[in-house]
Amino acid sequence: MLNKKSVDDINVKGQRVLVRCDFNVPLKDGKITDENRLVAALPTIKKLIADGGKVILCSHLGKPKGEPKPELSLAPVAKRLSELLGQEVKFAADPEVVGPNAKAAVEAMKDGEVVLLENTRYRAEETKNGEAFSKELASLADVFVNDAFGTAHRAHCSNVGVTQYVKTSVVGYLMQKEINFLGNAVNNPERPFVAILGGAKVADKLNVIANLLEKCDTLIIGGGMAYTFLKAKGYEVGTSLVDDEKIDYCKEMMEKAEKLGKKLLLPVDTTIAKEFPNPIDAEIEVSVVPSNEIPADMMGLDIGTKTAELYAEAVKSAKTVVWNGPMGVFENPILAKGTIAVAKSLAETDATTIIGGGDSAAAVNTLGFGDKMTHISTGGGASLEFLEGKELPGVAAANDL
Numbered sequence: 001m002l003n004k005k006s007v008d009d010i011n012v013k014g015q016r017v018l019v020r021c022d023f024n025v026p027l028k029d030g031k032i033t034d035e036n037r038l039v040a041a042l043p044t045i046k047k048l049i050a051d052g053g054k055v056i057l058c059s060h061l062g063k064p065k066g067e068p069k070p071e072l073s074l075a076p077v078a079k080r081l082s083e084l085l086g087q088e089v090k091f092a093a094d095p096e097v098v099g100p101n102a103k104a105a106v107e108a109m110k111d112g113e114v115v116l117l118e119n120t121r122y123r124a125e126e127t128k129n130g131e132a133f134s135k136e137l138a139s140l141a142d143v144f145v146n147d148a149f150g151t152a153h154r155a156h157c158s159n160v161g162v163t164q165y166v167k168t169s170v171v172g173y174l175m176q177k178e179i180n181f182l183g184n185a186v187n188n189p190e191r192p193f194v195a196i197l198g199g200a201k202v203a204d205k206l207n208v209i210a211n212l213l214e215k216c217d218t219l220i221i222g223g224g225m226a227y228t229f230l231k232a233k234g235y236e237v238g239t240s241l242v243d244d245e246k247i248d249y250c251k252e253m254m255e256k257a258e259k260l261g262k263k264l265l266l267p268v269d270t271t272i273a274k275e276f277p278n279p280i281d282a283e284i285e286v287s288v289v290p291s292n293e294i295p296a297d298m299m300g301l302d303i304g305t306k307t308a309e310l311y312a313e314a315v316k317s318a319k320t321v322v323w324n325g326p327m328g329v330f331e332n333p334i335l336a337k338g339t340i341a342v343a344k345s346l347a348e349t350d351a352t353t354i355i356g357g358g359d360s361a362a363a364v365n366t367l368g369f370g371d372k373m374t375h376i377s378t379g380g381g382a383s384l385e386f387l388e389g390k391e392l393p394g395v396a397a398a399n400d401l
């Protein structure tokens with residue numbers, strides 16, 4: 001259990017409560033294309049409304065780099081949240097985030113009302129965890145609630161700095177739910193425990209392996225992650241995604257797996273093409289080759305057919321599965337087969353299945369397997385850093401129980 005005070009330990013009747021959410025949702029032409037993070041934030045917001053608090057929401061959106069960027073305004077989020085809550089979420093349009101407009105909007109709030117502040121990253125101090133902006137945010141509130149699990153691996157004003165200047169800082173239901181799920185999976189997993197890593201953020205994710213190997217029974221590697229390992233084995237990987245600086249590390253990880261008696265599965269065959277599809281869903285010509293026969297001018301873009309079967313088989317006997325990162329360029333139907341096979345095997349198992357990472361969640365949802373998973377995490381980087389065993393600054397900053 002998370003050893004932090006939560007919204008259940010407080011009643012905010014008549015108080016101003018600042019709630020940090022992760023409303024960093026994908027937008028296309030001003031429309032929200034995946035509202036998972038909004039829906040996930042509702043329980044905490046509803047609880048605080050039911051208490052009779054003045055609920056002031058804040059979040060970042062994208063990376064505006066410290067200046068107002070209209071295309072990264074949170075206005076569309078306020079509109080959609082109003083619909084989801086069935087009650088108005090007043091948008092405090094304010095280029096300074098906590099400027100005159102926001103202050104006036106908060107001043108005018110009645111108990112049970114909700115206001116959303118503008119994108120916190122409109123302010124350059126936000127990502128530097130600066131004192132002045134932290135104090136400004138704190139000045140709006142009597143109580144602070146952090147429910148932004150997806151941002152918990154960052155130490156910024158709106159999730160860490162602000163806690164120094166308010167009396168009470170607690171976590172919300174989403175934060176509790178995420179940490180409890182992931183914590184159980186990693187610290188007390190039902191075995192066999194299978195971890196699956198893929199995707200394209202190779203440098204970030206390779207670092208998780210040292211820690212995961214200690215905890216899991218089987219580690220499955222796919223997606224863009226696989227080729228650095230294959231290169232470390234001495235294979236030609238052509239023009240596939242590789243992190244050359246991590247080749248020695250991959251060698252060490254293979255030795256570590258052997259020493260610990262853990263299974264480390266790498267693709268035995270690979271789906272290759274001449275180049276990365278452009279546009280991403282373009283029809284491309286592919287072939288499947290053994291992983292040690294990738295031609296020098298070709299790139300691996302999905303696991304191969306045999307590998308997909310092998311991985312699906314490895315998942316079958318699992319009791320806990322953690323999956324982060326697609327097995328291939330799933331956005332292209334021709335390169336989605338490996339991801340579909342793995343998603344299907346997770347959907348069919350009675351194991352506890354936990355999906356982390358924005359693209360992995362999108363893949364599972366668009367492939368229609370979303371409701372078959374035990375838990376789809378709202379945090380990619382956050383869930384990985386947590387699985388790595390790192391303390392998340394956004395969680396650490398809340399008051400202890």
Ligand SMILES: Nc1ncnc2c1ncn2[C@@H]1O[C@H](COP(=O)(O)OP(=O)(O)O)[C@@H](O)[C@H]1O
Nearest residue numbers: 199200201223224301325328329357358359360
């Ligand atoms: N072999 C590959 N080569 C290049 N990109 C890949 C490969 N396999 C998967 N990808 C890409 O990885 C991206 C997702 O990676 P990542 O951002 O690390 O996952 P997540 O968001 O789930 O954490 C997808 O856009 C997918 O197209």
Ligand SMILES: O=C(OP(=O)(O)O)[C@H](O)COP(=O)(O)O
Nearest residue numbers: 022024150151358379380381382
């Ligand atoms: O989307 C997020 O992270 P994720 O892509 O790792 O899930 C979070 O909102 C954090 O955003 P950031 O990576 O811009 O700090």
